[in-house]
Amino acid sequence: MDHKSARAGTGHVRATTDSDIARPSKRSPSSMIVIKLGTSSIVHEETHQPLLSILSSVVETVINLRRHGHKVVLVSSGAIGVGLRTMDIPQRPKSLSKKQALSAVGQGRLIALWDNLFGQFDQRIAQILLTRGDISDRTRYLNAVNTLKELLSMGVVPIVNENDTISVSEIKFGDNDTLSAITSSMIHADYLFLLTDVDGLYTANPRKDPAAKKIDIVTSVADIRAQVSTSTLGSNLGTGGMETKLIAAEIATGAGVTTIITSSKMPSTIVDIIDYYTTLRLSSRPSSGTSSPAPKLQIIDLEHVNVSLNLRRPPHTVFKPSLVPVRDLKAWTSHTLYPAGGVIIDSGAHAVLSRRESGGRLLPVGVLGVRGSFASGQAVRVLIRCLPEGVVPEKSEKRARSTGPDEKTGHVYSEVSLSRTSSSSSLVGDLESDTQTIMDDDMHVMHGSEESDSWEVKEVGRGLANYNSAQISRVKGLNSSRIPQLLGYADTEYVVENITIRIPV
Numbered sequence: 001m002d003h004k005s006a007r008a009g010t011g012h013v014r015a016t017t018d019s020d021i022a023r024p025s026k027r028s029p030s031s032m033i034v035i036k037l038g039t040s041s042i043v044h045e046e047t048h049q050p051l052l053s054i055l056s057s058v059v060e061t062v063i064n065l066r067r068h069g070h071k072v073v074l075v076s077s078g079a080i081g082v083g084l085r086t087m088d089i090p091q092r093p094k095s096l097s098k099k100q101a102l103s104a105v106g107q108g109r110l111i112a113l114w115d116n117l118f119g120q121f122d123q124r125i126a127q128i129l130l131t132r133g134d135i136s137d138r139t140r141y142l143n144a145v146n147t148l149k150e151l152l153s154m155g156v157v158p159i160v161n162e163n164d165t166i167s168v169s170e171i172k173f174g175d176n177d178t179l180s181a182i183t184s185s186m187i188h189a190d191y192l193f194l195l196t197d198v199d200g201l202y203t204a205n206p207r208k209d210p211a212a213k214k215i216d217i218v219t220s221v222a223d224i225r226a227q228v229s230t231s232t233l234g235s236n237l238g239t240g241g242m243e244t245k246l247i248a249a250e251i252a253t254g255a256g257v258t259t260i261i262t263s264s265k266m267p268s269t270i271v272d273i274i275d276y277y278t279t280l281r282l283s284s285r286p287s288s289g290t291s292s293p294a295p296k297l298q299i300i301d302l303e304h305v306n307v308s309l310n311l312r313r314p315p316h317t318v319f320k321p322s323l324v325p326v327r328d329l330k331a332w333t334s335h336t337l338y339p340a341g342g343v344i345i346d347s348g349a350h351a352v353l354s355r356r357e358s359g360g361r362l363l364p365v366g367v368l369g370v371r372g373s374f375a376s377g378q379a380v381r382v383l384i385r386c387l388p389e390g391v392v393p394e395k396s397e398k399r400a401r402s403t404g405p406d407e408k409t410g411h412v413y414s415e416v417s418l419s420r421t422s423s424s425s426s427l428v429g430d431l432e433s434d435t436q437t438i439m440d441d442d443m444h445v446m447h448g449s450e451e452s453d454s455w456e457v458k459e460v461g462r463g464l465a466n467y468n469s470a471q472i473s474r475v476k477g478l479n480s481s482r483i484p485q486l487l488g489y490a491d492t493e494y495v496v497e498n499i500t501i502r503i504p505v
């Protein structure tokens, strides 16, 4: 589609315009739309009875969108919720095996319900149950993409859920917000709609704080985090509350998908929102016969455009998609794969990798150390060192590196000492200890192990390793010309490729 190639762009940065919002019907006849429906919109919070009016309206909306030429994928939660009612269990259980069993009971009924409702319109559906493990292998991932695309081209509505019954922590998405974001990235969707029981992102949980204000437009998920509170959960049945929706928005907008949070109470709002952005975009185009370019409107000025047009703004929060989307292999590496270990880079490498022209490739000279063990081809975290609060280095990173890596022990930092500004206790930061077990997927700041408060490392991105952990450890800090000599071969001069830096310098 023309707007997609424009967004992929030539690499130069331009002002954000309303055209950065995905373009539906009028200009691009077929938009790719992913709609995610949370448990709170599928079953009643207390009785667990299916919310038939919402489900029917979602079906009518999907049928309507399809009539207008759009392609739609539904990500439907609710298996556990439906299972609770089927088995007459009052509370969502805590134990994993019970939740898995309930999901197995509920998923069949849930998909039967969707099939029944869509069947009223002779609309065919397909059930797709995924785990992160299923798509961690590149070939299986591409198969899943192909199947989704094939179903869409056959006019089928795929209905996706996590395969809870076999999901354990290492292979699970954990919540359907993340799954819907990865799904929308897989199929290069134009829109991701996160339908829930509130009509957008608020400054705080509106269930708890009546003074909370709705946020209409988010241009940076990272920035908005500092301005909102998402720490409290919503319904008894939902997973993750607003926090997982922000994570999903970050993944999806990074892949170029306009992400919208809105209420499931009136699913037809989806059509209103698409029309709203279509009209805003069209209104900013030059009138025919004019040679002047379209005005470069900041997204923040959208409401001003709307003031002159006098359009009703349907209630929602929109997250602006990235101007330079991360897609395909890089998106897969960053969000889909479970990282097997980590590579610690120096500040120079971090600065270079933060620039797009770097191509996302890391030379061994920028590597300070390795965490965990991984094989060539596996996904790794890209980590930077950071000092715990109140600790200052006695020697600089440069000095430490000038000691060179000890090829026997692999310890680079054995001579670096740290001291606390508040106390004189000297701590030895040994980044290479085999005893470090820090790879908890949910932790973004990790501690060294020998002295739990000596060094911290922080994840700034992810990439694919070209060599295994032991090999990278051997060549770290060195010029890539040393690779053949030290490893006996050199497939490539880069130790990690396809790096996406999520936290730039």
Ligand SMILES: Nc1ncnc2c1ncn2[C@@H]1O[C@H](COP(=O)(O)OP(=O)(O)O)[C@@H](O)[C@H]1O
Binding pocket: 037, 038, 039, 040, 041, 195, 196, 197, 198, 200, 201, 202, 203, 204, 205, 206, 207, 228, 229, 230, 231, 232, 233, 234, 235, 237, 238, 239, 240, 241, 242, 243
């Ligand atoms: N800052 C916030 N803005 C809006 N909702 C919030 C916020 N913080 C927490 N929430 C809660 O998040 C809930 C939606 O998440 P969740 O219950 O997981 O829904 P779903 O089942 O639809 O995924 C809302 O009901 C609301 O109570």
Ligand SMILES: N[C@@H](CCC(=O)OP(=O)(O)O)C(=O)O
Binding pocket: 037, 038, 039, 040, 076, 077, 078, 079, 080, 081, 103, 161, 162, 164, 174, 175, 176, 177, 237, 238, 239, 240, 241
């Ligand atoms: N896969 C689970 C839903 C997990 C989930 O993320 O739920 P929700 O936060 O309600 O979207 C189920 O079908 O019950």
